[in-house]
Amino acid sequence: MIESRRLFTRYALQSLTALALIDGLAAHRLFGDDVRPTVEDWLKQLDAISRDVKDQKLMDTEFQQALEELYRKVELSDLLNTLDFDRLARGVKYRDRGETSLPVDFRNVAGLPTKLVWGRQIFAMKKGRSVVPHGHDKMATGFLVLRGKLHGRHFDRVEDGDDHYLIRPTIDRTFIPGEFSTVSDHKDNVHWFSNDLKEPAFLFNVHVIGINPENTNVAGRVYVDPMGEKVEGGLIKAMKITHSQANEMYG
Numbered sequence: 001m002i003e004s005r006r007l008f009t010r011y012a013l014q015s016l017t018a019l020a021l022i023d024g025l026a027a028h029r030l031f032g033d034d035v036r037p038t039v040e041d042w043l044k045q046l047d048a049i050s051r052d053v054k055d056q057k058l059m060d061t062e063f064q065q066a067l068e069e070l071y072r073k074v075e076l077s078d079l080l081n082t083l084d085f086d087r088l089a090r091g092v093k094y095r096d097r098g099e100t101s102l103p104v105d106f107r108n109v110a111g112l113p114t115k116l117v118w119g120r121q122i123f124a125m126k127k128g129r130s131v132v133p134h135g136h137d138k139m140a141t142g143f144l145v146l147r148g149k150l151h152g153r154h155f156d157r158v159e160d161g162d163d164h165y166l167i168r169p170t171i172d173r174t175f176i177p178g179e180f181s182t183v184s185d186h187k188d189n190v191h192w193f194s195n196d197l198k199e200p201a202f203l204f205n206v207h208v209i210g211i212n213p214e215n216t217n218v219a220g221r222v223y224v225d226p227m228g229e230k231v232e233g234g235l236i237k238a239m240k241i242t243h244s245q246a247n248e249m250y251g
Contacts, residue, residue, distance in 0.1 A: 054211060064187060064188075067140075071144055080146065088102065092200070098247045099124060102123075123202065127195060127200070132249075132250045133250055134222060137185065137219055138217065139183075140211055141183050142183070142206050143193065143204070145179050146204055149176050150175045151173075151175075151196055152193050153226070154171035154172075154181060154183070154190065154192075155236070156168045156188060164228070167190055186212075192250070224246075225246075226238050
């Protein structure tokens with residue numbers, strides 16, 4: 001009986017920490033100034049919270065703000081412990097180019113619906129590899145650095161052309177463990193993280209797809225070359241490229 005309780009507590013804590021990262025709306029619904037939500041609160045509220053994002057009851061920029069506020073509450077050492085991060089990191093088979101995607105599994109958590117409306121994963125990169133430059137359509141996402149230092153760059157996607165995007169640089173700096181960034185159709189839409197150090201780097205990623213009805217494009221990633229021609233107004237003419245081209249150029 002004691003061992004069963006320990007197992008339940010372990011899985012519940014793993015879920016609670018990760019889910020706190022995943023859904024920014026929890027910052028509005030469940031957190032007071034000095035109050036942390038209980039596991040039961042999360043299990044009761046998770047599906048409704050996620051569906052609120054999916055159903056466009058908040059704008060994507062509001063989701064970004066809520067998610068960033070929640071990221072600020074994260075104790076990184078506790079997160080790494082509850083995710084059993086060291087064991088996970090030892091088992092990574094790194095890709096020769098680009099990032100390796102590691103699934104985050106919540107099937108052992110009682111009370112979660114079997115069909116979720118948010119995605120989650122951990123990206124792992126060895127030295128010299130990148131989460132290649134790309135933007136999104138009908139999608140909001142957030143990264144949290146778990147380990148390593150990354151050169152992170154963001155751009156606003158100002159205008160779509162037939163074979164290019166006009167983008168404006170917004171962020172260009174080093175991200176260290178515990179730091180984060182978010183993306184939506186309306187703010188910092190293109191991002192690019194490169195690992196220029198010797199040690200592997202890990203990013204926790206969450207995403208919600210299909211949340212901007214104004215965008216008539218197919219939901220998903222769009223790949224760009226952000227090192228294109230500089231044009232008037234501080235903009236860059238970033239040519240549209242394929243996933244394979246992005247990995248060859250920047251992976």
